[in-house]
Amino acid sequence: MKFKVKNLDLLNFHENIGCQKGCPVGTNAWKYISLINLGKYTEAFRIAREPNPFASICGRICTHPCEVNCRKGDFGNPISIKALKRLAEEHSKDTEPYLKQRIKYKEKIAVIGGGPSGLTAAYYLQKRGYQVTVFESTSTLGGMLWLGVPEYRLPREIIQKDIEFILSTGMDVRLNTPLNSNYTLEDIKKEGFETIFIAVGTQKGKELNVEGKDFDGVFNGIDFLLNVNKGYQVKVGSKVIVVGGGNVALDVARTVLRQNTNNNNSSVSEEAQAAVDAARTALRLGAKEVHIMCVESRGEMPATGWEIQEAEKEGIIIHNSCSLKKIIGEKGKVLGIETLSVKSVFDANGVFNPILIPKTENILYCDTVIMAVGQKPELDFLNSDSNIKLNLNGTIKINEEHYQTTESNVFAGGDVAFGPRNVIQAVADGKKAADSIHLMLSEKRGEKEEILPVKTIKAVCHQQFEFKPNYHKIKRQDASTLSLDRRIGISEVEQCFTIEQGIAESNRCLRCQIYTVFNSDTCILCGGCVDICPTSCLSIVDFDQVENVELKKTFISINSNKFENKQKLCSILKDDTQCIQCGQCFRRCPVNAISMESFEFI
DSSP: OOOOOOOOOOHHHHHHHHHHHHHHTTTOOOHHHHHHHHHHHHHHHHHHHOTTTHHHHHHHHHHOOHHHHHHGGGGGGGOOHHHHHHHHHOOOOOOOOOOOOOOOOOEEEEEOOOOOOHHHHHHHHHHHOOOOOEEEESSSTHHHHHHSSSSSSSHHHHHHHHHHHHHTOOEEOOOOOOOOSOHHHHHHHTTTTEEEEEEOOEEEEOOOOOTTTTBEEEHHHHOOOHHHHHHOOOOOSSSSEEEEOOOHHHHHHHHHHOOOOSSSGGHHHHHHHHHHHSSSSSOOOOEEEOOOOOOOOOOOOOSHHHHHHHHHHHTTTEESSEEEEEEEEEOOOOOOOOEEEEEEETTTTOOEEEOOOTTTEEEEEEEEEEEOOOOOOOOSSOOOOOOBBBBBTTSSSSOOOOOOOSSSSSETTTTHHHHHHHHHHHHHHHHHHHHHHHHHHHHHOOOOOOOOSOOHHHEEEEETTTOOOOOGGGGOOOOOBBGGGGGOOOSSSSSOOOHHHHHHTTOOOOTEEEEEEOOOOTTOOOHHHHHHHHTEEEEEEEEBBBBHHHHHHHHHHGGGGGGGOOOEEEEEETTTTOOOOOOHHHOTTTOOOOEEEEEEOO
């Protein structure tokens, strides 16, 4: 049997820290979890916010790819990283904003769009010493965070908190300044902006070209959310069908349940009405029935599992594997929809290509249809003479490594370049674009600047943290949710961890940044570490069984003097996927050949 092994280098150490590797902005999640464990919430939140100026928001609505990559998930359930970030934010005493940044460079930079990608780019460019001006078409910053995400998922004071932190760097902001055919990129360039970053998002909802789409009672999902979040009253009927299976469709459906549609209180429970009377600002329940219809099966729905479960708890009925054939109506008003069953959604290559089952027509009766089937950007300000090219789906074509468009001084990122994604990816785009813009301008100034993907700080840390007894057996803590009878209006559904929950959950973390390092010059191959390892992640094998040739050369050159009597060479192999950083091997070694060291990547 042959063993395939890797050389130990910084890349291996970095890959072993799953949460940080999985985060698009490289957040040191393990570090703020360790600080939470010590009750140091302010320091923890500063660590979370260092690579991400939208840390408060991400503590609530991030899709948490860090948890998907968390190695604890290989042994059961991953750490509740998003919930711990929110705990740090809510208990942080850090109220001091950044001081206004000193302007070091003469180049003026324009950022088009005040959403998460645009504001992130502006934030990091301003911190570097550039004067940045943000052009925002609406009266508020935040983009779809403010206009598209319902308040029961993301309180507006949380958005404002992150935006105020970003603005404290001193950037200029021009609200109510949309780009269009009358005010274009060329006009901005004439104002002296040498470099432009376009981050206008995808704030226009797509439409399905189906029969009946112009009936009264048919709404576009994005328009619906925009109007509700702007405070306008949107009239819907008593039975609503939302078409679509993504998070926008879920947001629409759950928002409908919270809408005030008429002056009759009979559709509101007594408990809900009491809460409305007490708060005076909550919206009454509107539709009696809300349905979601989508082409995907339950397992294929693009919406997150948590959102689907919460929607069903609230009484929303989901119809999977259905395709909209047409909207039916009478006298110009909606009566229902006609559907066909879906056999499959994706072809053999994974491309979206639904196959419908003939003669499976079915009618779902309703008086309101809300279409939430996707989003697209509005790029009216790019006229026919523009050098900026578009992709076939209407997004801006860019070099995905440097975020440059087909016009060298114009960059683009976020949804306008990649299509609708999520907030943490938008933040990552803004951050990477800021680096690319800085590199380009540095080269033009004749300066040599290098952006390193990671740098490392190494320190012995086995004495800095002691694992709790049976830490690997502690059950995952999940954030509580608001009871169903209180889910009205803008009441936030997901609640914050208690201090006790946070401590328990932080105790579960494996501290994957702590790496077991072996000193081959000291090791006597006694096998004590192998015997005591509780997960059998260590083994001693004949060196002829090792396949990595470069590693062999290194090992033989280091150990040739130790085996003058031509004893058989052996090596200790470690399976990082099974290691739980318990430190048993370190404590067992009789010659101190093993150390546990922390590798911090920034």
